[in-house]
Amino acid sequence: MTHEQIIKSTLDAIAPASIEHFRAAAERIDNKTKPRGSLGRLEELAQRLCGIQRTAEPRVDKRTIVVMAGDHGVAAEGVSAYPREVTAQMVQNFAHGGAAINALAKQAKANLLVVDMGVAEPVEVEFVRSVRVGPGTRNFREGPAMSSDEMHAAVAAGIEISIELADSGVGMIGLGEMGIANTTASSAITSVLTGLSPEELTGVGTGIDEATRLHKVQVIRDAIAHNCPPGDEPLKVLACLGGFEIAGLVGVALGAASRHIAVVADGFISSVAALVAVRATPHARDYIFTSHKSVEPGHARVLEEIGHAPLLDLSMRLGEGTGAALAMQLIAAAEAFYREMASFESAGVSDSGK
């Protein structure tokens, strides 16, 4: 199959989560030794896992955070606080275990799969999987960030990674990313997909000053005006304004949904990837958990569009999958109470009937 055909068949394979299993889980939860509803959103998480995995016994003990890295031509416009080289340096840091996501993934008992989707200079270390679509995207202020073929290759690569993880028994996949200037790409995509202005969607990213932020807004305006008409279909928007790592994560989300695996979005960038997946096929929404609300202003709007309330609000803005790692612990806790708690009857506890 061509990359385009892989994407098409994956989109066709994505069905809604099972409402029957979702409802059956609610009934089972209501018999557990606690006042009904008293575990709040943990109950919803357990129900959703049952619906996603189509089972009364969901398992998320095998879990992986996929961190995709790519460089962005638009970094040449001076939109980030960090030089482009930091993308490759941070991938090396992931490989050596020194980044935040290394510590937080370990805490969450999640494997880390780091993928070079197209860093400017190849990162050649054993720990990093190389699925390079190119040496970074083109500057989308001047034209499309990638060709259709490149977009298809990146999305298909993400799908294939999810299929591989599904085959190895993974029940939950976190989305992480690294790519200097990728908040610029994400704000641009969000603006086109939501109709909201670049001004209100664009924040300080990794820490730029107000003058640089205004410049960033102008770069996004120019890119959208010259390069990507509003109302375009989501995968075309992705090609015009995205990054290889963002496109790869769209594929991870779609592949996971096609195989009934829970997808845990992280911050702004990975949530934009999740939103592109949802726009490509609305049923993908059923498989997505939104982990946290970051301080990046566009993120709250993207979360609203995805339609799931985030689990955490800790003023984070790092990316890498760090928020997803924290949320995975909450989802794992939901799976654990659902699996392990006794019923009123089996524990000999009087029920209020309420």
Added chain:
Amino acid sequence: MTHEQIIKSTLDAIAPASIEHFRAAAERIDNKTKPRGSLGRLEELAQRLCGIQRTAEPRVDKRTIVVMAGDHGVAAEGVSAYPREVTAQMVQNFAHGGAAINALAKQAKANLLVVDMGVAEPVEVEFVRSVRVGPGTRNFREGPAMSSDEMHAAVAAGIEISIELADSGVGMIGLGEMGIANTTASSAITSVLTGLSPEELTGVGTGIDEATRLHKVQVIRDAIAHNCPPGDEPLKVLACLGGFEIAGLVGVALGAASRHIAVVADGFISSVAALVAVRATPHARDYIFTSHKSVEPGHARVLEEIGHAPLLDLSMRLGEGTGAALAMQLIAAAEAFYREMASFESAGVSDSGK
């Protein structure tokens, strides 16, 4: 020493957390490979752990959730959705591993220490520690819930448990509780300590209807009017309106603070215990983390009084230490990033200087 002397000497031993270690941690965090401040509240958690433990290398890998149980005479007023027997039944459930806190403590890698502080019928199983102050408190609508001696015994018992945990190397203690009618006691204590009306502080607890809630408000009004003049000192309020499990948790919080151990409050009831500890000595605040905001209306007010923003808001209202267990995972994640992350220099990553 008498129980009263134990309490006095513990209060005297509680000093502020170390601002020097708190500040030094901030500097160390700013050199780690991420944009400054980008881990948001996780950074604050790591800093606070350093200040609490007075070290550049805090450890919370040994952690315990202390779940204290007690019965309440005021349950005879029909203020709960569940019969009083459920307190003992749930303690048995804890012992057999079937409750929510069993599943969530295991997820959080926390030991569970279940203490019978005064359940109506003694719970005689090996798993449960017996520190019974009496067969439940008296009905505080009719007079003080406990005598001064009983209050001192319960608080001192909690202190001794924290000292024992400190001696075994525990770095973080979660507060959990079980006691039918203990939201009534907690609303009453909160009303006296804050001056807010029972009406605005009283919710549906484990799930009562509006008529029962209004009755609960009246019971609390009567209790405060006859029994506990506003402005009384916190430990006297505790004796008038508290429960043995609440008093025990006040002791756990004080004992932990005296030994530089982090205390993680759970829902409304354990947060009221934390607030009593803070009112008894303001420096206790430095040692307390507030885990989540429950749906019980008084909880938000108690959290404001304690003065730390809760980490989670998941619409939970179970107690038992369940929210504390979830928050402990976040605090452990903070400790992990702080300990394990590389610096810009050691990882060879370019710093933006911002």
